[in-house]
Amino acid sequence: MNKIAILMSTYNGEKYISEQIESLQKQTYKEWSLYIRDDGSGDDTIRIIEDFKKKDLRINLIKDDKNLKPAKSFFTLMNKIEADYYFFCDQDDYWLKNKLQIMLHKISRLDNTIPQVVYCNLKCVDQNLKFRKYGFDDLIGKISGDGRFIGNDMPGCVMLFNKKTRDLVKEYKPNYDNVTMHDWWVALVAHVFGQIHFIDERLIYYRQHVDNTLGAGKSGNVIMKLFQKDLLDKQRRLVRESFKQDMEFRQAFKPILPQEKKIMLDNMMRCYDKSIIYRLKFINSYDFKQMSAIRTFAYKWTFVFMLKSSL
Template sequence: MTKVAILMSTYNGEDYLQQQIDSIRVQNFTDWELFIRDDGSKDRTVAIIKENVHRDSRINYVNDVAQNLGPKKSFFKLLKNIEADYYFFCDQDDVWVKNKLTTMLNFMENQEKTFREPLLVYCGLRCVDGNLEVINNDFENIIGKLAKPYDRFIGNDMPGVVMLFNRKVREIFLKTNDYDEIEMHDWWIALIAAMFGKVIFIDEKLVLYRQHGRNTVGAGTNGGILKKFFKSGTLKKQDKLINVSFRQSRAFFEQYKKSLNREQRQFLRELMSCESSSIAQRYRFFKKYDLQGTSSLRTLVYKWLFIIRLTKILKTDYS
């Protein structure tokens, strides 16, 4: 029997948690299990979880004594310990469109008829405010924009809530033995699927992605991309993105180099050599692989900061 696991990590989520759980319970597809690990909440989050466990046998509370791991390690702990055929990540404050599970699982199963390797599919989302009113946020337009596997080393176009991946992706994830240089759980899983299998975008907006003041990870401020790049502190954020993406790429290479093919190893070796190479060599690297971000402007900013400032960026502490 096929097992579908929905993995949720919570932290002080009492305001919106029940609405998210309700949107899962009314899905058209009903044969799922929800596993919720709380990351040390101080509000009524745990009480809400327990109320739902008593209400619905498909909901499981993962009572973990390890507190406040942060979202990355909390989700990884769930993924490491829950065995299933298919996995969804779930945030505590969004709302799922009623046919999200059905649409994504049907698409996945159709793909698996001809492709039996690690597979990840992801859908679009709609940005909304705390009251689920649609808001103008260009974040939703970057979903599905990364076309080539190597592009995923410089950016991520999928938050965890839009992802569905199969058991074979998890099997490769289980070989990960060091989480410290990984930026986020969803980005790492996307890299695994892109390097060892296939990533496919479903162009349907199946999640209401709630933006509010207490998001652990959000879509950022409203408004156009160009406007954001001229805001105070934006270039520092781009420097940080280069820093964390480079360190994450190095961690990926170190942990998986024996499993990568020759071409993939060559790409990552050349990427790692950029740390000590000249500006001209870094320019040639970017030109050779034609790395693209989620928009032409994001690509341009990343590219030139990477080429001109990489050595300085990697010496800076952004914690």
């Protein structure tokens, strides 16, 4: 039987973690193990987990006083835990009862001799699990191809990936300081070395509240967001983070990069010292598309005209 590992990183999650763990226990697929690494909580999170652990042998707690932040915490779990399939799990969401079953059925029918990622859609809810309309609701499943080098449409909570994916992540360790998020890195690995598959079913309630480490953003349509006064700062941050991450990806996987990706990333690296004309030609030579046409335009404009000042 395949070993299924659900990886959760917690930090001061006492408000919602019980509901999340209960949603896992209600899954129609029962043969899983939950591995929780606490990232230095100062509230009742650990006590709550230990109470669940006493009653459910599938739940494992890794105590660690270090506060690594989400990305490094999840990388730590990935490096420690051996399994056939892996799910990322946030402490404050709620999984619909058939999430595991549907996603595992999908990935089991794929070629698992290569890296595979399967991801599902989500529904944004408020802190009381009431449906709310956020900008993220309709953006999952919108990125494909080399667009993954400039954006990520899959938060970790919607992802399932196989051992081949995890083993590449573990073997070719990056400098984690240059990785924006663990989920984006896993998506890049699957894009370059394997396959990514989208299930357009909303299998998770993605909770939005004031305590979110990362969230779906403000409500309202994309055109409204385009005119937010902080848009420029957001785009410069995205260009900076994605460029730094792409260069780290180039370095980490240099020995095994497919030739076409090596050429693309080499040309991207040259953009730093080249002219605006060079950057314009580069960014238009590849299928770099964000989650919408407006987001794509904003990213490309910032990359071409403000790359150096953004880094």
